[in-house]
Amino acid sequence: MVRNERTPLRAVIYTRISHDSTGKAEGVTRQEEACRKLAADLGWSVVAVKVDDDRTAVGKSGRRARRPAYAELLDMLAAGEAEAVIVWHADRLYRQARDLEPLIEIVERRHVLIRPVKQGELDLATASGRMVARILASVSTHEVEHSIERMKAKKEANRRAGVHHGGPRTFGFEAVTPTVKGQTPQVPRVDPREAKLIREAAGAVLARAADPETGATLTGICRAWNARGITSPRGKPWVIQTLRSVLLSPRIAGRVAHKGEDVGPAQWDAIIEHDTWLALRTVLTDPARSAHLASVDARAPKYLGAGLYRCGRPGCGAVVRPGGARAGQRQQYRCTASAHLVRTAAPVDDFVEGVIIARLCRPERAREVISNPGPPGGDGPDLDALTARHATLNARLNALAEVFADSEDADPLEYREAARLIRGKIAAVETQVADAVSAAASEPGPLDGVDLPELVRRQDVDPDDALEWWRATYPLERRRKILTALAVVTLRPGRRGRPLGVLPGVVDPDSVNIDWTP
Numbered sequence: 001m002v003r004n005e006r007t008p009l010r011a012v013i014y015t016r017i018s019h020d021s022t023g024k025a026e027g028v029t030r031q032e033e034a035c036r037k038l039a040a041d042l043g044w045s046v047v048a049v050k051v052d053d054d055r056t057a058v059g060k061s062g063r064r065a066r067r068p069a070y071a072e073l074l075d076m077l078a079a080g081e082a083e084a085v086i087v088w089h090a091d092r093l094y095r096q097a098r099d100l101e102p103l104i105e106i107v108e109r110r111h112v113l114i115r116p117v118k119q120g121e122l123d124l125a126t127a128s129g130r131m132v133a134r135i136l137a138s139v140s141t142h143e144v145e146h147s148i149e150r151m152k153a154k155k156e157a158n159r160r161a162g163v164h165h166g167g168p169r170t171f172g173f174e175a176v177t178p179t180v181k182g183q184t185p186q187v188p189r190v191d192p193r194e195a196k197l198i199r200e201a202a203g204a205v206l207a208r209a210a211d212p213e214t215g216a217t218l219t220g221i222c223r224a225w226n227a228r229g230i231t232s233p234r235g236k237p238w239v240i241q242t243l244r245s246v247l248l249s250p251r252i253a254g255r256v257a258h259k260g261e262d263v264g265p266a267q268w269d270a271i272i273e274h275d276t277w278l279a280l281r282t283v284l285t286d287p288a289r290s291a292h293l294a295s296v297d298a299r300a301p302k303y304l305g306a307g308l309y310r311c312g313r314p315g316c317g318a319v320v321r322p323g324g325a326r327a328g329q330r331q332q333y334r335c336t337a338s339a340h341l342v343r344t345a346a347p348v349d350d351f352v353e354g355v356i357i358a359r360l361c362r363p364e365r366a367r368e369v370i371s372n373p374g375p376p377g378g379d380g381p382d383l384d385a386l387t388a389r390h391a392t393l394n395a396r397l398n399a400l401a402e403v404f405a406d407s408e409d410a411d412p413l414e415y416r417e418a419a420r421l422i423r424g425k426i427a428a429v430e431t432q433v434a435d436a437v438s439a440a441a442s443e444p445g446p447l448d449g450v451d452l453p454e455l456v457r458r459q460d461v462d463p464d465d466a467l468e469w470w471r472a473t474y475p476l477e478r479r480r481k482i483l484t485a486l487a488v489v490t491l492r493p494g495r496r497g498r499p500l501g502v503l504p505g506v507v508d509p510d511s512v513n514i515d516w517t518p
Contacts, residue, residue, distance in 0.1 A: 008043055008044050008045040009042075009044045009045065009083045009084045009113065010044070010045055010081070010082045010083055010084070011044040011047065011082060011083070011085065012046075012047060012048045012050060012076055012077070012084070012085050012086070013032055013035040013036065013046055013048070013049045013085075013086050013087075014049075014050045014051075014052075014069070014073050014085060014086070014092065015028040015031040015035065015049070015050070015053075015088065016028065016031075016051070016052040016053070016055055016057065016067070016070070016092045016093075017031075017052075017054065017055075018054070018056045019054060019056075020053050020054035023054075025051070025053045027053075028051050028052075028053045031087075031088040031092070031117075032049060034117045035086040035087065035088060038086055038115065038117050039086055042115070044084055044086070046086075047081070048076065048081075048082065050069040050070070050076075051069050052068070052069040055067050055069075057070075057091075057092075057093075057094060057099065058095050058096060065099075070093070070099075073085065074102060074103065077106045077107075077110055077112050078106050078109075078110065080110060082112075083110075083111070083112060083113065084112060084113040084114070084115065085112060085113070085114045085115070086115050086116075086117070087114070087117070088116065088117050089116050089117070089118045089119065090114075090116050090122055092116075093114070100134065103124065104124050107124040108124070112124075168233060168234075169233045170188070170233070170246070170249065170251050170252075171194055171198070171232060171233050171246045172190065172191060172194045172195050172198045172246070172252055172271050173188040173189065173190060173194075173251070174190075174191050187267045187268050188268045189268070189269075190268070190269050195271045197225070197230065198246065198252055198271050199272055201221050201243070201247060202247060202276060202277075202280050204220075204221060205221075205247065205280060205284065206276070206280060209286075218240045218243050218244060219240060221238075221243060222237075222239060222240060222243055225238045225243075247280055247284060248280075248281055248284055248285075250277070251266070251268075252270070252272055252277065253271070253272055253273070253274045253276075253277035253278075254266050254269060255270075255277075278399060279399075282396050282399050286396070301476070301477075301480065302322070302476070303322045303331065303333075303345050303349065303476075304349040304352065304353065304479060304480060304483065305320060305333060305345070305349060305483075305489060305491075306320075306321055306322050306333075307319050307320075307321060308480060308483060308484060308489065309489045309490070309491050310488065310490045310491070311335040311336075311341045311490070311491065312341070312490040312491050312492035312493070312513060313335065313492075313493060316335065317490075319336055320333040320335055320336065320341065320491060321333070321334060321336050322334075330344050330345070330346060331344075331345040331346070332344055332345055333345050333491065343491050343493075343511075347507045348491065348507055348512060350467070350507070351512055352483070352512065352514065353467055353470065353471070353479070354463060354467055355514055356483060356486060356487070357455065357463070357466055357470055358459065358463070359486065359516070360447075360455060361452075361456045361466075393422055393426045393429065394426065397422045397423065397426070446478070446481040446482045446484070446485045447482060447485070450474070450482075451473070454469075455469070455470065486516060486517060487514045487516050487517060488514075488515045488517070489512065489513070489515075490512075490513040490515070491511065491512060491513075492511045492512070492513065
């Protein structure tokens with residue numbers, strides 16, 4: 001673009017302030033006033049004002065900071081909608097070298113002028129000017145990093161002193177008024193109404209851990225609180241995750257928390273005793289509470305190939321799991337390693353079980369698989385779950401001993417009684433482990449007791465009737481064991497369109513590979 005000396009340059013004013021605690025935009029307003037004065041002195045025409053209020057120019061983890069107005073400024077300059085930029089200071093435009101380079105590229109291409117109010121012209125069109133700009137960016141980056149180090153050190157000192165270091169309001173405590181720079185943070189005060197709810201919830205959880213017939217679950221507590229109109233600090237209904245995070249927070253025990261960990265005593269009052277909170281934490285972090293370890297029924301797969309079928313993507317081989325279906329849609333199998341395999345579950349299961357039935361109806365194959373009992377596995381207790389439960393109980397026993405050792409007021413009789421109950425549970429789990437090992441060693445083969453003559457008869461008359469009878473007669477877990485004993489199924493990604501000769505709703509045989517075990 002050729003500039004006419006008589007035509008005023010079209011300039012864009014850019015203002016930015018990192019922190020605007022009042023929200024009144026007073027800082028950026030003062031910057032704009034100074035920039036407009038400079039534009040008038042230079043005889044430039046202001047065509048736009050871009051404002052990033054309360055926006056830092058320092059990105060986290062090597063990323064650029066999100067500054068919408070700065071991005072719009074670069075777009076205007078790149079499109080030739082302005083020939084100049086006016087800023088209060090160069091550090092309003094950039095604080096790190098990664099933000100300077102895109103600006104340099106546009107300046108070189110469009111010959112843009114940059115005039116800071118508090119500096120002379122920022123010449124990015126020459127090698128010397130770019131060198132100076134990059135040096136200033138390095139100095140600015142150093143200042144930012146040094147400031148971050150000081151703030152981290154101050155926050156660490158505050159944590160060691162038990163000082164409240166900000167953040168959203170914690171349930172159980174009243175809201176704290178944000179402090180301005182240099183002001184001592186306020187000490188949070190306990191909210192009596194919410195504190196009572198926390199104590200009741202903690203007591204109910206501990207009571208249920210001691211006796212499942214008493215107390216309440218987290219789900220039940222959430223349901224009761226929501227029915228009473230009690231909301232979280234953000235005004236939302238209670239869910240298990242939110243309630244659990246409140247009960248696990250060291251803050252309710254009068255402790256300072258950093259990244260969820262207890263780092264020391266705090267200046268505010270405790271809602272529950274520290275010993276009670278330790279016991280509560282032991283219960284809530286017990287691996288046996290996990291839904292997939294809670295009971296065999298809860299873990300039971302609901303689809304034939306869940307965790308058994310393999311992904312046929314070259315180089316993958318991961319197992320597939322059901323998932324991804326929304327309300328009203330058909331369930332799908334998805335690769336657990338990536339999203340590169342998605343297959344509708346029902347047609348695949350129909351095809352696989354149809355092939356298995358046909359295989360079993362061959363007399364020579366039926367005799368072979370009946371004589372080979374296949375790998376052990378049972379409907380009894382899960383050894384992994386029992387092992388995890390055993391480890392949890394031992395950890396709870398150790399935590400109880402630590403609490404007793406640290407408390408001068410602890411009652412030895414109460415400790416012995418609690419320890420006796422835990423040791424009794426440990427002994428019961430050890431008995432279950434022994435029984436499970438014995439049961440696994442003597443478990444019959446997966447095809448023992450299968451009525452093969454009836455299956456063959458139905459298969460000869462109508463394969464669809466044979467499949468329906470097979471599923472109605474033998475539960476899913478039994479059929480999964482038979483599948484495991486007979487074959488390894490690999491699913492290949494489906495192809496677009498329907499292959500020639502394949503009917504609608506029927507699986508393409510080439511997309512399902514069945515490798516029979518020897």
